[in-house]
Amino acid sequence: MSGEMVKQTIQIYARVKPLARRQQAGIYSVGEDEKSASSLEIIVPRDLADGFVNNKRESYKFKFQKIFDQETKQDAVFESIAKPVAECALAGYNGTIFAYGQTGSGKTFTITGGAERYSDRGIIPRTLSYIFQQLEKDSSKVYTTHVSYLEIYNECGYDLLNPRHEASRLEDLPKVTIMEDPDQNIHLKNLSLQQATNEEEALNLLFLGDTNRMIAETPMNQASTRSHCIFTIHISSKEPGSATIRRSKLHLVDLAGSERVAKTGVGGQLLTEAKYINLSLHYLEQVIIALAEKHRSHIPYRNSMMTSVLRDSLGGNCMTTMIATLSLDKRNIDESISTCRFAQRVALIKNEAVLNEEIDPRLMIIQLKKVIQELKDELAMVTGEQRTEELTQEELLQLNEIIKTFLEDPDPESTLDVGADMRKIKHCFNYIKVYSVHVQGSAEGPKNEQEILEDTGERELKSNHEAVEKKGVYTGPQQV
Known part of the structure; x- marks a missing residue:
């Protein structure tokens, strides 16, 4: 004010x-x-x-x-x-x-x-x-x-x-x-x-x-x-x-x-x-x-x-x-x-x-929703595909295949390309992080793929929860 x-x-x-x-x-x-x-x-x-x-x-x-x-x-x-x-x-x-x-x-x-x-x-x-x-x-x-x-x-x-x-x-x-x-x-x-x-x-x-x-x-x-x-x-x-x-x-x-x-x-x-x-x-x-x-x-x-x-x-x-x-x-x-x-x-x-x-907080929320929708539409036009909040099960499976191939490829020059999609990039980082933790932490060698996937999923869920808790519930502008 x-x-x-x-x-x-x-x-x-x-x-x-x-x-x-x-x-x-x-x-x-x-x-x-x-x-x-x-x-x-x-x-x-x-x-x-x-x-x-x-x-x-x-x-x-x-x-x-x-x-x-x-x-x-x-x-x-x-x-x-x-x-x-x-x-x-x-x-x-x-x-x-x-x-x-x-x-x-x-x-x-x-x-x-x-x-x-x-x-x-x-x-x-x-x-x-x-x-x-x-x-x-x-x-x-x-x-x-x-x-x-x-x-x-x-x-x-x-x-x-x-x-x-x-x-x-x-x-x-x-x-x-x-x-x-x-x-x-x-x-x-x-x-x-x-x-x-x-x-x-x-x-x-x-x-x-x-x-x-x-x-x-x-x-x-x-x-x-x-x-x-x-x-x-x-x-x-x-x-x-x-x-x-x-x-x-x-x-x-x-x-x-x-x-x-x-x-x-x-x-x-x-x-x-x-x-x-x-x-x-x-x-x-x-x-x-x-x-x-x-x-x-x-x-x-x-x-x-x-x-x-x-x-x-x-x-x-x-x-x-x-x-x-x-x-x-x-x-x-x-x-x-x-x-x-x-x-x-x-x-x-x-x-x-x-x-x-x-x-006015109510008007602000309406406006922000509108901005988000416009950005989503714009993304869809650029990438040629609709975006949802989360990756589908099918997309996750495809991604995991790509990552697995990348990790198992002995060629040091090989690259991992998942396109310009932050959700996919984040998932890759999560997957690799869990993978490396398991490699370092276990004497009996890396875990199988299923365990890594479960861990990655849990991590993503947890980080989502934490993000929501951090943000708290929006109650409108605070009086200073």
Whole structure:
């Protein structure tokens, strides 16, 4: 399961949410850097600076791959951020796009989109459309596409694509648990994989998942702010007649709101939620800090469900992109700064994306059988006779006559010619070996022909058995 490798750091982008009517604008400016990156400067107004993190500083500068300002439309965000990652997924590399930011900063709008207008569609529906368009164009391979949709709420996973459940609460949905195999690969138990053969089926599944996701919403408290959601597109492709399969996963992740608990001023159930959210984002941060440090061997992926699921995407085999969503009104400046700081740390992580190819053992066996048959046919054409696996009794008798004549011929120049047939040549060597062993080992002279033949036969049988035992039973390619 290896292939070409692409090394790169995680790409980070920022998107600034347009202000609502009554919000006071925070002051920010976007500058273009010479190295095709953009920088975002956030200015802290004087009246806020007193009680603020560090009142000596009034402006903060952050670098991003690109910054989308308040005017940016959804299609531009898709083109810059999601399309390159989708192209990688189609080529057999894993990809992840995740949105990080405080509640209300536009994560869900960016990832899923708004329902009002068609042009408001977000990254998930646009990516699905794009992938199926590309698949239709490419007739050189056979593609299969599945999707899964996982929600993580209070450290529990739920399958949002379970069609059998008429759920009235999130807790009614099937619980998803994490299993780890000996190679430390993560498997999600109870997370259904639904096949989508076209764009419409895929969008219906997304709609089903979003409907299930809204179950737990109350007008005061949108579910999307309290849970992490991971929509995954699984693509596998194969060229007709080839035994090599490429598989890739594209995760599109909408993280829970990143704001600190103190701000929400809540108690009871909501406080529990906030703690869990903060905890999993805290672990996400821990993983990111550990990855950014050069000499860390242990990365604490296992601490939370989300970091376990996204293990590949962070510091692993994946092309990963993060979009930091910012709500730059006056009240939210401190949260925006902490979102940007988080993004700067993420930008230090290096990932190595490997082309995911594997051999399908069943197809390989079919192919090898075909090759063997073709070689047999070719041999038959060259030698003018069909070959079977073993020499017939009649052929063996003829051979033994030739060998016997050869061995008894006193002329040192005489030759033994049995033609270009490896089975016959091997038999001759066996016969002569047994013959010489008997000549050397017995005082009373060579054994009679019958004994030699029996010995030769036994040897051949034995060596056949040993060969089979050595090879063992073919169980398909071994994971390295």
